[in-house]
Amino acid sequence: MSSTEVPTKRGRPGYDQQSVLVIAVDVFNRHGYDATSMGILAENLGISKSAIYHHVPSKGDLLKLALDHALGGLEAILERPEAQSGAADARLEFVLRQTVAVLVERLPFVTLLLRLRGNTEIERDALERRRAFDHKVAELISAARDEGQLRQDIDPRTVTRLLFGTINSIVEWYRPGGSLSPEKLADDVITIAFDGLHAQP
Numbered sequence: 001m002s003s004t005e006v007p008t009k010r011g012r013p014g015y016d017q018q019s020v021l022v023i024a025v026d027v028f029n030r031h032g033y034d035a036t037s038m039g040i041l042a043e044n045l046g047i048s049k050s051a052i053y054h055h056v057p058s059k060g061d062l063l064k065l066a067l068d069h070a071l072g073g074l075e076a077i078l079e080r081p082e083a084q085s086g087a088a089d090a091r092l093e094f095v096l097r098q099t100v101a102v103l104v105e106r107l108p109f110v111t112l113l114l115r116l117r118g119n120t121e122i123e124r125d126a127l128e129r130r131r132a133f134d135h136k137v138a139e140l141i142s143a144a145r146d147e148g149q150l151r152q153d154i155d156p157r158t159v160t161r162l163l164f165g166t167i168n169s170i171v172e173w174y175r176p177g178g179s180l181s182p183e184k185l186a187d188d189v190i191t192i193a194f195d196g197l198h199a200q201p
Contacts, residue, residue: 017055017065020045024062025108033063033112034119060122067116067126070109073102074133088143089150093190095137096163100186103170111171134164163193 027036027044038059042049056062077083077098083091103110113130116123138160144150150159166189174185 015045015047015051015055020052020055021062021065021069022108025066025112028063028066029108029111029115032115033059033123034117060120063112063120064122066109066112067122070102070106070113071126071129071133073106073110074099075129077102078133078136087149088140088147089194092137092140092144093194095140096167096193097186097190099137099167100170100189101182103167104174104176104182104185107171107174107176114168114171134160137163166193 023045024036024041027041031040036059038049038052041059041062042052045052056065077095080094080098082094083098085091113126116127118124118127138156141150141159141163142156145152145156145159170185170189174180176182
């Protein structure tokens with residue numbers, strides 16, 4: 001088996017939990033989580049509903065796995081040493097750059113996260129984790145402003161909303177594998193953000 005092939009479970013050729021999850025996330029993004037039934041998932045997978053239950057207990061479990069994958073990548077950024085020490089503007093730049101990287105790497109999963117409506121407990125828990133991440137970034141923005149590294153004439157809450165609006169919009173138009181690399185995308189986001197935010201000499 002090559003390194004690019006997905007391992008399978010015996011008795012269910014062609015699928016393991018991860019490959020089921022990848023297809024389920026695509027279906028959730030196309031149809032909406034609420035509108036996606038186990039029957040629709042089975043049709044897209046080309047297997048029976050009972051075969052899906054071999055991998056996960058419910059549709060909600062698929063959603064939770066997907067959201068954990070998206071949020072886990074974002075939350076891990078804040079645990080990195082570069083996000084915890086040094087000048088606040090450098091830590092902010094690191095976090096924003098890595099956020100773009102996670103978004104691109106886990107694009108379908110983050111897309112699903114950003115489209116949540118909070119209709120279930122799983123969704124509400126995920127939204128709370130997302131708000132906690134956003135709050136940590138907002139704290140970095142305020143710290144950089146207090147340290148005199150960012151402009152004083154723009155409200156930190158406005159800065160936070162504009163930065164997240166810019167980064168979150170990437171899921172709607174970015175296509176991996178195109179002429180714009182993830183690294184150049186992150187460079188462009190940082191340049192636009194910080195050229196407008198750095199304090200004037």
